[in-house]
Structure formats: C-alpha cells, structure tokens
Amino acid sequence: MSMHEQTAESDRTEHGAEASGDGEFRQIGNSMPRTDAREKLTGETIYTMDAYPEDVLHAKLVTSEHAHARLVEVDTAGAEAMDGVVAVSTAADAPDTRIGEFVFDEPIFAHDKVRYVGEPIAIVAAESERVADAAVDMVEVEYEPLEPVVDLQAAGGTDPPVVVHEKLREYGTSEEGFHLDDPDSECPNLLTTVTEETGDLETAFEDADLIVEDEYEVNPLQHCSMEAHVAVGHVDGNSATVRTSHQMPHVIKDELSRLFPSFESDDIVVNTPYAGGAFGGKETPIVEPRLLTVARRMDRPVRLALSRHQQYTTSPSRPEFRVRLKDGVTENGDLVARDITIDISVGGYDVEAFNIATALSVSVLGSYDASAVRRTTRAIYTNRPPYGAFRGFGLAEVNFAAERHMDRVADALDIDPLEYRAQNLLRAGDRNVNGDSLHPCQNEAVLRASIDSLDDVAVDTEYPEYATDEWAIGVGHAYGNKSVPQGETNVRIDLAPSGELTVRIGAPDVGQGSNTAITQMVAEEFDTPVEHVTIIAGDTDETERDMQGPSGSRFTPFTGNALRKAAETLRAELTSIASTMSGLSSDPASLRLGHGSVIGDESGVSVSLQTLIEHGKADDSPLFDGDVFSVVGRYEYTDEEHIYWVPVSQAVLVACNTLTGKIEVLRVSTAADVGTAINPKAVEQQLEGGAGQGIGGAVFEEIVYDGGRVVNGNFKQYRVPKATDLPYDSETIIFESFDTEGPFGAKSVGEVGVFPTAPAIAAAVEDALSIEFAVLPMTPERVMERLTDDHPT
C-alpha cells in the first residue's frame, strides 16, 4: 500500500477533527470520486481548446520581435490579400482603452511602441490554422529598435539606462492605483513601492545580539498548464459570447465591457466550464481582448489559441524576485527584528505585479513573530514579457528567502533549525506585530510532522541504487503559512420540485476539484444524495458575481461560505412554509430533503416540494424563479488584516549526483492543517501536486532569456518534470483543526503545497554537499559551480 494512503488514514484518526461544531458529517470527509472524473477519463469533456464551432475562423497573433522599439509601420495588405484570410486587425481597429488591473498601461495592440518580445501587434483571422500562420508571416512590421533594459537592478535605479514607460504617470488608474500620483518617486521604472514599518525597528536591532543579512534570488518560471490560453468569441449584433480557458470569467466579462464600451455589460457573456490547468496564469485578460477586436468585425465565431512558445512570451510568467533579508536575534534564539526588501519584475506592462507587491507587503510575516518588522516591496518595469501570479501569489518565492534565512540564522546561533523555528512560531490565537491573527491551528504539530516522518529512512535498503559513491544524500525541511486576502463571492441555489438542487458558482473548476467540493457541501447541507446535485460553474450568464474565482486559496472558504449562507436562507424559508402547513418542526436544522419532498427529522412527516412551492407562491414568498426556489448567498471578507490559517511543512530526502550536479528528490513528506478535509483524497491531490510543482520550480524550471527574448519557450528545453523526475514516495499528512471561519470548518489547500518545497530542498542539498543556495532554481550547473569551487576538476 502506498505510503500516503496509510498515513492519511492513520493521521486522520490520530489528529482528527477538533471541536467539529456540527457533530458527525455525512458527506463532508468522504473521499467520493470527483464528479468530473468520469467525463475526463472518457475524453468527453470539451475544453475551450476543443471547441471548434461550425464555421469557426482560426486566428493567430502577430507579435513583437523586439524587446523595445518604436513601431514605425504595420503593413497588413499582403496578409489581407491572401486566399483564405478573412480579416487582419491592428491597433487601428481596437478601442483606445488599455488593459490593466490598477494601471491601465497596456494597449490591446501596440500603438507607437513595443515594450517586450511577444507583445501583440496584430491579429489574423483565416479559414484554417495553416493559412493564419502563413498570413502572420506576411504582415510587414517596421521597427526602429531601441535599447531595452532587462536587468532588475539597473531598471530599478534612480537613473536607469532606459525608461520603459515615459508617460507612466499619465496613464489612467483604477481607484487603488494611488502610487502613480506620487510625483516624488525617484525611480522612473518603479510601478509601485510599498513600505511599512511596525514596532521600533532601530531599537529592536540594537537589542539584538546577532544580525544576519543575506540576499536571495528567484528566477522566472511558467505555469505550463497543459491547456494553453485559448478563447472562442462570437459577436452577434451588440452581444458577444466568449468562451475562454480562464479562472475568472466574471472578471473577464467586466474587463471586456470596460475595454469595449460599445458593448453593454449585460450583452457580454463569458463562459469557462472547465480549464486544463491555470495555477494563477489565467487571471487577467490576455487572448480575449485581442480576439474580440477581430471577432466584432464579423458574424462568424473566431478561435485564438496561443502557441506554446507564446505562452512564454505573451501570457504572464512568474516574476523575478530579489529579496534582501536582515534579521536580528538574541543569543538564545528569539527573532526580534526583521527588515525585508522585495523587488519584483513587472515586465513591459503590469499584469499582476502591482497586486503582488501590495499583497506581499502584508503577507510576509505569517509564519513567525518578531518585535519589529519593516517590509518594502517594489515592482519594477523591464523590457521583458509581463509577469503575474503563480500559485501562492508571491508567497512561495518570498518563503524560499525567508526559510533559507531562518536556516542561516540558526546556523549562526548553532541552534537546531527546527527548534529555532518552533521557538519563533506565531502562536495560534495570537496577533503578530502587523496585527494579523493566526487562527487556532496545529501549526507546531504541522511544523514537526513532515521531518519526523523522515527520521528512520534507510537509504541503503530503501534506495540502494543511490547508496553509491557518486551520490550524496541529504535531508531538509521547511515551513510555510498561507494567508487569505479580501474578496467577495455570491452563490445561487435553485431547488426544483423534484428535489434536484442546482448550485450556480462563478468559479470554474480548473482542476482542483471545486465542483466536487461544492457538491459535497450542498449534499451535506440538505442531507441529499449527490446524484441530485448539479453544478453550473463559470458561466457569467448562469451564475452570480464571483470576482476572484479559484485563486489565492479563496475558493473553498468564499464559495463554500456563500453556499452555506444561501442554504441557510433556503432552509429557513422552506421550514417557515412547511411548519405553517403541517406538523413539521419549525427548526430549520431538522429539515432534510428527500426525493421531491422535505422531511422533518423528529416528526418523520414529509411534505412534497411541489406542495410547498404552490403554498409559497400563494403566500408571496420572495424566493421563486418560475417553479423553482432560488436563493443567493453572499460571503465577503473585507478586513485589512490577513487571516493566517493554513500552516504547511515539507521534508525531503534528496540524492545529489556528484558527476552531473543533478538533484533527485527521492522522498517528500508534506503536512498541512486544512481545517476540515472536505474530500481527503482531493486534499492529497492538491498537496502531492503542489509538492511536484514545487520540486519543478526548485530544481528544474527556469525561463532563460537572451536580453528580452525567451530562449527556451518550449517543453523540450523548459523542464516540466516527468514521472521519473519526481518522487513516487510522496506522503501527505493531513491535520484537521476545525476553523470557525470556514465552511464546515474547512480552510483551503490549493496553494500551500508549493511553499516549503524549494527551501526544504536547498536545506537538503546543503546537508548533502555542504554548498549554499540562495538562488532558484538549483540547476545542475549551479550545483556544479558550487561543488567545483571546493573540488576543482
């Protein structure tokens, strides 16, 4: 039996639900097969990439070949004249509005300048992909190349060699783009800087017995969702339907109606039934505005898919991070002061860097406490493809630096790194110096569980092929914590007379099993079989507003809580009508749904839903949509402070090959406190998958640039791990501390799996080879550079 099965079982028994407020669950905690599994295994699921409506036109983008240039002329005549080409659109055909979240800096198609290799300049729509590709080559673009700036340090200075946006402060902004109004900003390529200091930093450093400073570097990587960015758009008169592979259809709908004022917001429908992966890379408008520009010129549907290379150049990647840490500690190991500066690259235009920089400034303290902290985050424009969120929204990258730094300090103090962490762990129930609270959870147990699990590994017997001289073995460990940012979600429940429950959620299932989780929650709410539950997800016409979708680990708590609120309202209404009619209890908690009826627990009396509906309509009950009860629940989290609540740790056993510098992770153990595991197997999926992706980013994956050009934008040279590159021995230890803020006590688990991986592996490599790593990824060449410093060949 595989290790993780055993552990998940036994640990759920050992560390079972604490103070589970609702008593015994029926559906919650049940590892039922995912509701989408069957159709995905038969190939029946139609992803956006598979949508080929009859009469569809195939579109391809013409993109910039220069990292920085004046756009002198774009001649589309040759392309337009080609047989099979239906239309070519450029900036002249697009509205003047600009894409952006806080700063509206990016035109739909380049106007007078291009600022990154891959920036869209034109779009061709043709009868076939082959013709579209040929037509792209026929579009003649005249550039006047300009010097680009790609180095983060150089770009971020007060006198950079190149200014990426000369008119930055003249761009429109959303309300929150306040930093652009600051005329005193000294750095022309600085999009935003956020500095906050709490506590008395100067005194705290003076009180410290030891100060440790270091710098860390994390290089860009790509999400590599197996389904690339793709959308199919159809404009019919004044209405537009866009089917897209995306995390946030409601956001896309809003953005498209802002960008294209000729469409009324109500006349735009955006739909994502499923996506083939996202990982934070599908949160902003990328293909949709370019597609709509050409689609609105014709009656036929148009399909635009990015090529795999364009995924690296034209869709967002994870930024470059430079983190400087300065920690002050007492000689007995109390962390008293921390000064942290985080620089991230924006790229040519802001996709999400502003957002990340702002979010990071409050979320860097979730794991440990200190008396005083200053954090400064800066987002800096460069002439590189744009950067956005990757699983963790910057937390994983900063956590690499922070956890490596904990190891440095522990080493300097000669204290065990595990105990050093335990000593400074943010205490459950306490607020840290920023005022953020750590919800009650088993964070110390989580901290220790993964490394304890690797205690008795015997490499000689368990991994004999690695017990030779060419391999150096090491063990490492790290910790992390996820915080939840603000957001708002609305969920609608429809109850039909047959007892069929339809739940309408704005967030699409991009692979994490959200549809299944909601199915289980609503089945739990009404004690109804899961077969009676239908989920409609990701269609803006069919669902209520959800402005964050599955992102930032908010799906389970936000959609789940909104669902529970809707359910609460519905139960109350059903009960109120039922109790007036019959001997059914007036206590909503005792109400159950049967097959087409409601049943009161105590009385055992049942009343048909049809009767209830007729009665309710006669009584003018407010909850009807035709013949169906229809209720919307809303959940909102608006507090300034972040909730810290998902502690996670990982321990790894690595084998480093001294001939090639390759690092192999032989075993990984992941522990996390998820509140309540709605579906334990689905939780394992997230943690195992997170560990795998974490290993990819730690050891294998890096976008390599030549100036502003991506050199390895393909799956041959960019190394998404294959099966034998990742450990089969991947254990997950699930802790459950029922959280009163979460639905059925559940928190979430989508992101934390990638937080501790890189620092844990770096610690293991240090253990194995006595070499230090303050940079990611730890490629074979970087390992060898450090090895040969000590052992010249």
Added chain:
Amino acid sequence: MQEYYSADSIRDAHRALRDSEDAEVIAGGQEVMLDLRRGEMSPTTLVDISDVDELCEITHTEDAVRIGACVTYRDLETDAELRTAIPYFVEAVEDIAGRQVRNYGTLGGALCDADPVFDMPAVLLTLDAEVTARSGDETRTIPVSGFYTGHCDTDLAPEEILTTIDVQKLPPRAGGTYRSMTPRDGDATVAGVAVSLGLDEAGLCQTARIGLTSAGAIPTRASDAESVLEGTEIADTQIDAAVSSLRSNLDLLPDPLFSRTYRKTVFTRLTAQAIRDVRTQLPGDVE
C-alpha cells in the same frame, strides 16, 4: 499536391524517390514531422520505408548483429539476444525519450538525421559499427566513424538509402557502458560517454573505445584518451590521464542552457566513472 507513398521494397522506394520532383524518406517520423512543422522541409512526397521487411530485421551471428535501418528502438529493447550480447547497447536504447517515441523511432532514422545529441552513435563508435547504403544496385559500407561529415550531415548521397547497421558483439574479457547527462530523463543529451574496454590475457587493456555524444558537431571518438589507456592496467593514474586528455581535446558547440565549463566538467567526471565501472565488470579486477 502532397503525396504519401508506402514502399514495399528498397527498389520500390528508390523508384518513388526518383519519380517525384521533391521527395523525402520517412521511417518513424519522430524527427521528420518536427522538421515539417518547423518549415525545415516541405517535400511534395514522403516515401515511407518503415514497412519494407528487409529493413526491419535483426539478424544475429556469433560475433555480430545486423540491424535493419527501420528497426525501432522498441524492437531493440525487446531483443533478448542483443541484451545478453551487448547489455549497455540496450540500456542506452531504453533511456531514449519515452515509450511512444521508441515505438516508432528507428536507429537508421537517428543516424541519418545526424543530430550530435542522439545517444546511439556514441555507442556504435565503441562497437566498431558499420552502415550499409544502397542506391540502385550499388551497395557500399561505411564505418560509423566516417559516416558523419558535419553538423547534422552525413556521407549519404541523395539517392542512397541506409539499409543496415552492423555491430560487433563484445568479445570475452570485454565490457562497456554508456553514461549521459540529460536534464530530465529522456531529454536530449547534454554530455554523453560510451566506453568499451577489452582486456588481453595478461589483464591489460587491449582495446579502449570512447564515444562521445554532444561533444561537438559530430559524434566522435576520444582517440587520444583511448591511446592513454591501451596497454595499461587501467589504474587510477591512467584514468586521470585519459580523462585529462579527453577534456583538453573537447571542442564543444555553444549551448544556450549549459555552459562549456559545465559540460567539460561533466564529460570529465562521467568518463572517469564510466571507465571505472567497466573495469570493475571485467575479470581480474585488482580490487
């Protein structure tokens, strides 16, 4: 107008190639289809030779094995006699790409594509392999060591089809290994070394062959390093000297992802380990 022609004999393939204005040979298609997609070739006719029986056979004799050009990697993996006779040959095959590619990819196709990152030429160089090429009724034999003329270029004339690869089996008191650095399993090789060693009756090195993958424009042998080992006990000092000679002779192509310094270090370390591993396999190992 695009054509696809499946030949039933070598003669038939030659005729089809002659008759078309612009034809290319295809066997497994694992490289050809990528070339087509990248626009590196756009022939009118593809002449498929993968179903020509004569090209798909593996024939064993006592001392050698004759491999048809269209024998797939999968056929090689599952040939038990080959695995017994030359274990490291089959082990090298098993590490190529993934199952799907090995189901269709052919040894002959890889040789003709002549990309220096392919693994098998280095292995073939350590086994004194030869290839046979046929045009019309004429056949000629070319040693693998003379088959490559430049980066992705071979000695084959346009009208010639590669028909067989002849490989010498390991004699008694001989052994070999193939070590390579691939960033992920199945990736293109960054640095690869095939080593075969044969001992004489006194236990000294009689033959040493070292074949290199991704060590320049063409697959090569490290002949100087081989000379250092021949006639010796293959002790540590000799291994160090051989490896040092190999390193100084390396003339690597530029690579956007791995520096020359790194690759030279890896060649050095892999070669030293490979020689030691083979030496350990052989009878009369001093330790």
Added chain:
Amino acid sequence: MSETELTINGRSHTVFVDPHRPLRDVLRQELGLTGTKESCDSGVCGVCTVLVEGDATKSCLVPVGKVVDKELTTVEGLGSEEELSEVQQAFVDCFASQCGYCMPGFVLAAESLLDDNPSPTVEEIREGINGNICRCTGYVKIVDAIQEAARRREER
C-alpha cells in the same frame, strides 16, 4: 488534398485531407474526436497519444497518410456504453485526474503498457509513462491507478 479512409475505434471514416497533415489535427478538426488533445507543439508532452495497431504513439508526429491501413484507437474507443475500461475506471477510483487534460494520453499509454507488460513494477510504470507530462498531479496517483488497473485486468 485527397480522399483518405481511416479505421478508428473499429469504424471507417472518410476525410478529405493532405496526407502530410498530423493525425492529431485530422482527428480533432475533421472528425470532431477531441479526446485526443494538443498542448506543446514539439512532440514532447504526449497529450496527443493514440494507439496505432495497439502501439502508443504521438499523433502530432504521425502524418495521416502513414496510417491509412492501420487500426487506430483513440480514447473514445475505450470501454463500452456500460462501463469504462479497467484503466479508465482505476484512474477514476484512484483520484488520478485533476484538470483532466492529460488523461486521455495517459490512459492510452497505460493500456498499451499493460498490454505489453501485465504486471509492471512501480519503476516500470514510471518509466513507461515518461512520454506523457502532467502538470497537476505529481504522477503519484497516476502510478497508483496503473497498478490498480493491472490488478483488475489480471482478475478479468
């Protein structure tokens, strides 16, 4: 372009296509068989895997002219109306599917792996699926599912 007859999942289909066109595109765009996926453009990821005479191959690297007289199997041809194949059902039961986009490719690779090797070790399974990339799962439950499928096929 020429009239081309293909035998897919036991049925005959006639399409009018260029013989050099990748089989994958013919399946998806001419025949509406979108279970076979597209992703990497460079023959690495395996989401386009189909079986040709039972052998797993990447349909993006197969010109359609090459397979006109061969039995082709796509994911749509597995299992029956009543039940999924052992491999498909094991993938469902073992939670091997997350976003699901890579699943058809893995399933076909697994079918052909188990046809050749009915009782593979964990290592043989891992090596056997190295021609397919998954971004979501870390492969752990995919390996579990193939082991389970092997057990169920033995029982059959």
